Amino acid sequence: SASIEIAGVSKIYDGGVRAVDAVAMDIRQGEFFSLLGPSGCGKTTTLRMIAGFEAPSAGAIRVDGTDITHLPAHKRDMGMVFQNYALFPHRSVQENVAFGLRMRRIDKATIAAKVKAALAMVELTGMEDRRPGQLSGGQQQRVALARAIVIEPRVLLCDEPLGALDKKLRQQMQFELKQLQKALGLTLVFVTHDQEEALAMSDRIAVMNGGRVEQIGTPVEIYDRPTTRFVADFIGDTNIFRGERAATTSGSGLAVGNGLVLTLPASVSAEATGVLSVALRPEKIRLTAAGQSPSACAHGQVESTNFLGGAVLYRIALTSGHRILAQQPNAGTSSLFAPGNLVALDWDPSDLVVLR
Ligand code: ADP
Numbered sequence: 001s002a003s004i005e006i007a008g009v010s011k012i013y014d015g016g017v018r019a020v021d022a023v024a025m026d027i028r029q030g031e032f033f034s035l036l037g038p039s040g041c042g043k044t045t046t047l048r049m050i051a052g053f054e055a056p057s058a059g060a061i062r063v064d065g066t067d068i069t070h071l072p073a074h075k076r077d078m079g080m081v082f083q084n085y086a087l088f089p090h091r092s093v094q095e096n097v098a099f100g101l102r103m104r105r106i107d108k109a110t111i112a113a114k115v116k117a118a119l120a121m122v123e124l125t126g127m128e129d130r131r132p133g134q135l136s137g138g139q140q141q142r143v144a145l146a147r148a149i150v151i152e153p154r155v156l157l158c159d160e161p162l163g164a165l166d167k168k169l170r171q172q173m174q175f176e177l178k179q180l181q182k183a184l185g186l187t188l189v190f191v192t193h194d195q196e197e198a199l200a201m202s203d204r205i206a207v208m209n210g211g212r213v214e215q216i217g218t219p220v221e222i223y224d225r226p227t228t229r230f231v232a233d234f235i236g237d238t239n240i241f242r243g244e245r246a247a248t249t250s251g252s253g254l255a256v257g258n259g260l261v262l263t264l265p266a267s268v269s270a271e272a273t274g275v276l277s278v279a280l281r282p283e284k285i286r287l288t289a290a291g292q293s294p295s296a297c298a299h300g301q302v303e304s305t306n307f308l309g310g311a312v313l314y315r316i317a318l319t320s321g322h323r324i325l326a327q328q329p330n331a332g333t334s335s336l337f338a339p340g341n342l343v344a345l346d347w348d349p350s351d352l353v354v355l356r
């Protein structure tokens with residue numbers, strides 16, 4: 001497998017659409033790397049430029065240090081899997097998987113052996129003679145996967161490959177694809193608009209928005225330490241406060257309105273001034289009945305509750321007028337709050353994440 005370097009790559013389509021705008025990322029050898037973002041943010045365009053189906057308007061793409069920006073797609077040694085499988089409907093599973101090898105004029109016995117091994121890897125042994133129409137969606141996607149890996153590509157590119165599957169099958173395939181990728185040591189670039197899928201599968205994620213990269217990091221970094229408001233908002237639920245910096249007795253604070261002043265993390269310089277936004281995840285907030293936490297960070301009233309099974313999500317109106325979400329583990333009926341209850345809210349200042 002190989003490393004991929006994307007250096008200042010842009011794509012402007014005919015008609016002037018700037019689909020990808022000065023994107024830079026270094027994808028490591030053997031890494032499961034996801035491009036995550038809303039529809040239209042440039043994920044597919046980026047992947048198609050790596051594959052060679054689309055030429056960049058600017059910038060360079062290097063594989064293992066070699067510039068391949070202008071190398072034709074069929075010479076790039078990359079496998080590709082699409083959401084709609086793109087199988088040949090009138091050919092058998094065997095023929096579909098063998099396709100890439102036949103194009104390379106490999107002898108028949110070798111082809112048969114490689115196809116057999118690839119089908120075993122995706123657990124489709126025995127299905128060789130079926131046509132795609134005689135397989136379930138999950139099985140068809142496995143055929144597409146076998147077809148992509150049978151050529152032993154340097155890189156596997158997947159564009160929303162699990163998007164057409166129902167939830168249960170999708171989770172199973174997520175697990176299997178990840179295992180296969182690790183077992184083969186493949187460099188895999190995975191496109192998805194589904195944040196849970198990206199968090200579950202990736203070694204690292206590039207969050208994209210409007211053709212640009214907002215942040216690159218591990219799932220934990222992206223979730224716990226978003227650097228921009230877009231990332232904080234896009235990944236999971238979050239509370240965002242915006243305010244003016246203010247000195248407090250315990251260091252630097254943020255006056256977010258109506259008398260509420262948040263203590264900023266110790267890492268934030270006390271001298272700095274100006275406007276700032278911070279994010280606070282709902283599960284970082286601890287709730288107690290009003291009056292039991294004299295030094296609480298904030299006070300409020302429960303507006304509504306959303307029972308999630310293992311946890312409960314509360315919508316709370318703070319005395320300052322802010323509306324926020326707080327999530328608590330479900331520790332039994334006696335621990336739960338009801339709409340109308342007055343509560344105190346605590347959190348560690350270090351759990352406030354300063355946004356750019
Ligand atoms: P994503 O995969 O994240 O949904 P795309 O890369 O498909 O995003 O598209 C990014 C932007 O480029 C969108 O605004 C889309 O409409 C535009 N676009 C995609 N393909 C073409 C094309 N062939 N010609 C013109 N505009 C395109």
Ligand code: MG
Nearest residue numbers: 040043044045
């Ligand atoms: Mg797309």
